[in-house]
Amino acid sequence: MKLLKKTNRTYFVTSALAFIVFGAVIYFFLSFIFEGQLNEKLLSDRLSVIRNIDKDGSLPYFPPFIEVQKVPGQTEQPVVSVDTLIFDFNEKENIPFRQISSVTAINGQTYLIIVRDTLLEKGDLLMTIIVAIGVVFVLLIISLYFINKRLSLKLWQPFYSTLDNLKGFSQDKPDIKLPAETKIDEFIELNKALENLKLKVISDYQSLKRFTEDASHEIQTPLAVIQSKLETLVQYPDLKKDQAELIKSAYSSVQRISKLTQTLLLLTKIANDQFPEKRSVNLSDLLEEKIKLFEDQINGKSLTLKKEIEPDCFLETNFFLAESMIVNLAGNAVKHCITGGIINIRLNKSKLEILNSGVPFSVLSSKLFERFFKVNASSESQGLGLSIVKEICSLNGWKIDYLYEDNQHKFIVEF
Amino acid sequence: MKILIIEDEQELLATMKNYLESEGFLCETAISYFEAEDSLSVYNYDIIVLDLTLPGGNGLDLIKLIKDRNRQAGLLIVSAKNSLDDKIKGLDMGADDYISKPFHLAELNSRIKSLARRRHFNGTNEVSFNEIKINVDSNEVSVNGENIDLTKKEYLILLYFMVNRNKLITRESIAEHVWGNDISYADNFDFIYSQIKNLRKKIGQKNGRDYIHNMYGMGYKFSDR
Numbered sequence: 172m173k174l175l176k177k178t179n180r181t182y183f184v185t186s187a188l189a190f191i192v193f194g195a196v197i198y199f200f201l202s203f204i205f206e207g208q209l210n211e212k213l214l215s216d217r218l219s220v221i222r223n224i225d226k227d228g229s230l231p232y233f234p235p236f237i238e239v240q241k242v243p244g245q246t247e248q249p250v251v252s253v254d255t256l257i258f259d260f261n262e263k264e265n266i267p268f269r270q271i272s273s274v275t276a277i278n279g280q281t282y283l284i285i286v287r288d289t290l291l292e293k294g295d296l297l298m299t300i301i302v303a304i305g306v307v308f309v310l311l312i313i314s315l316y317f318i319n320k321r322l323s324l325k326l327w328q329p330f331y332s333t334l335d336n337l338k339g340f341s342q343d344k345p346d347i348k349l350p351a352e353t354k355i356d357e358f359i360e361l362n363k364a365l366e367n368l369k370l371k372v373i374s375d376y377q378s379l380k381r382f383t384e385d386a387s388h389e390i391q392t393p394l395a396v397i398q399s400k401l402e403t404l405v406q407y408p409d410l411k412k413d414q415a416e417l418i419k420s421a422y423s424s425v426q427r428i429s430k431l432t433q434t435l436l437l438l439t440k441i442a443n444d445q446f447p448e449k450r451s452v453n454l455s456d457l458l459e460e461k462i463k464l465f466e467d468q469i470n471g472k473s474l475t476l477k478k479e480i481e482p483d484c485f486l487e488t489n490f491f492l493a494e495s496m497i498v499n500l501a502g503n504a505v506k507h508c509i510t511g512g513i514i515n516i517r518l519n520k521s522k523l524e525i526l527n528s529g530v531p532f533s534v535l536s537s538k539l540f541e542r543f544f545k546v547n548a549s550s551e552s553q554g555l556g557l558s559i560v561k562e563i564c565s566l567n568g569w570k571i572d573y574l575y576e577d578n579q580h581k582f583i584v585e586f
Numbered sequence: 587m588k589i590l591i592i593e594d595e596q597e598l599l600a601t602m603k604n605y606l607e608s609e610g611f612l613c614e615t616a617i618s619y620f621e622a623e624d625s626l627s628v629y630n631y632d633i634i635v636l637d638l639t640l641p642g643g644n645g646l647d648l649i650k651l652i653k654d655r656n657r658q659a660g661l662l663i664v665s666a667k668n669s670l671d672d673k674i675k676g677l678d679m680g681a682d683d684y685i686s687k688p689f690h691l692a693e694l695n696s697r698i699k700s701l702a703r704r705r706h707f708n709g710t711n712e713v714s715f716n717e718i719k720i721n722v723d724s725n726e727v728s729v730n731g732e733n734i735d736l737t738k739k740e741y742l743i744l745l746y747f748m749v750n751r752n753k754l755i756t757r758e759s760i761a762e763h764v765w766g767n768d769i770s771y772a773d774n775f776d777f778i779y780s781q782i783k784n785l786r787k788k789i790g791q792k793n794g795r796d797y798i799h800n801m802y803g804m805g806y807k808f809s810d811r
Contacts, residue, residue, distance in 0.1 A: 395688035399602065399605070400601055403605060405801075405802075467777035467780070470777075
């Protein structure tokens with residue numbers, strides 16, 4: 172929900188509630204005052220009537236407001252107040268009246284004095300209050316809406332432009348000017364906090380990047396020394412067979428460590444999003460090209476390769492990562508396919524499927540994507556290929572799935 | 587042919603120097619940015635091997651100096667950072683080739699010789715070994731004067747052998763040279779055997795001698811001894 176909508180809604184609800192309470196209070200207050208005044212007026216009317224009778228003995232008669240009768244022989248009775256309905260011939264409806272009546276002795280005569288006046292109709296009062304308050308309420312809401320709209324355009328402007336800047340922020344383009352100009356304290360603070368955060372993010376990213384590169388350098392250089400020494404050592408003429416065996420096994424271990432380091436660094440770099448350059452990659456061409464890499468192995472294992480590759484499938488992604496994903500998946504399929512088996516490679520604009528014949532795994536397939544997981548523990552593989560594929564997929568927002576059906580291992584990447 | 591090797595790791599530097607000298611190159615070395623600056627401002631080199639990570643300065647800055655002082659020199663960059671940025675920057679600034687650590691000495695040798703050939707420093711575009719001749723411009727291979735048809739991979743393997751003659755070349759090195767780094771996904775190197783078998787057969791058909799010797803199950807040596 173937009174900020175403006177939310178404020179408007181809150182204003183609307185709270186002012187509606189306030190107006191209802193306000194209306195009720197006014198209603199009870201007004202009716203209390205009216206009634207008090209009415210009672211006072213009736214009492215003073217009664218006193219005027221008594222004074223008139225006392226002065227000249229005339230009996231005022233203004234029905235239905237004042238009615239006086241002689242009631243000889245009755246004892247005096249105190250003032251009684253009642254509400255009553257009297258039919259009005261002009262308006263042709265019952266109208267509520269308040270009347271006070273008393274039997275009063277004046278100059279030895281007893282009189283029944285009834286004084287009445289119209290009661291304010293409660294319905295009318297209520298209606299009037301509702302209409303008045305309603306009009307004020309609607310006017311208030313309309314003006315609040317426009318004031319808010321203007322305010323949010325003007326006041327919140329720095330906030331929205333900062334937000335836009337933030338959306339465009341990325342670690343490989345740290346030059347972006349983050350905070351927008353503003354004079355409001357809260358926004359100035361927000362911008363300061365964001366600026367600090369930005370500097371920290373950039374420096375963290377840079378130091379992480381430097382760390383992986385330094386680690387790579389520090390490990391690869393000694394490995395290069397070992398490898399080159401072994402390659403020099405093996406050039407000596409008349410090496411004995413057991414000496415050569417020692418060199419051979421040391422050499423292959425160096426190779427493994429070197430590959431492992433490269434792979435781990437690659438994983439770290441993917442996780443740190445150190446492959447920011449994206450462009451439109453023709454996955455179909457890339458796939459065809461990479462399959463050629465494995466031709467010799469495919470022929471060597473007498474595999475049948477079936478390709479259903481839709482031409483010109485383009486993806487917006489990092490070229491190196493797309494390449495890495497394809498090589499890993501295709502390489503796995505070739506490596507794990509049983510001799511004489513079938514490899515199926517299908518690509519269309521929405522997904523890539525790579526299948527190879529093989530026996531089902533004895534382990535949980537959910538573990539396949541874990542680092543250093545190997546189906547066959549004694550295998551010389553690193554157990555990192557599928558972790559890389561998974562990292563690449565999650566970085567790009569693709570979905571990777573594994574299935575075993577019809578005696579085939581099936582990997583599906585949905586773009 | 588004179589080569590300057592700029593590398594701060596002395597052990598590696600010594601091995602590279604020995605290997606390249608045994609291949610008949612004249613090698614000079616520099617172990618820091620300043621030494622490299624000195625050598626570059628005084629002498630001319632045909633080929634320069636430059637490690638980008640140097641004490642005292644960034645190797646990328648040296649490229650500028652090399653391009654100013656030694657314009658005609660072939661430049662091969664070595665880096666352990668395996669960083670794409672450095673590679674692209676280096677090649678943009680005028681480096682001719684890039685190799686990342688750890689590398690095979692045979693690969694280094696092959697790249698340097700390829701640089702040398704491209705620049706025609708030795709006045710020829712032909713690599714030959716007794717009856718076998720390769721024209722590296724037209725990619726034609728002849729045995730005893732008769733052309734033979736090789737696949738691209740067989741051609742690359744043969745050229746790699748002939749450039750690194752009399753040296754043991756490991757299977758890993760051949761595989762990476764011919765199939766690229768992606769080949770590490772292979773289980774075994776059977777596919778190299780079959781390529782080499784075909785190569786032997788094709789050379790044998792034109793009465794060429796078999797110079798490819800299997801060494802300790804570790805690799806091959808191309809030699810007439």
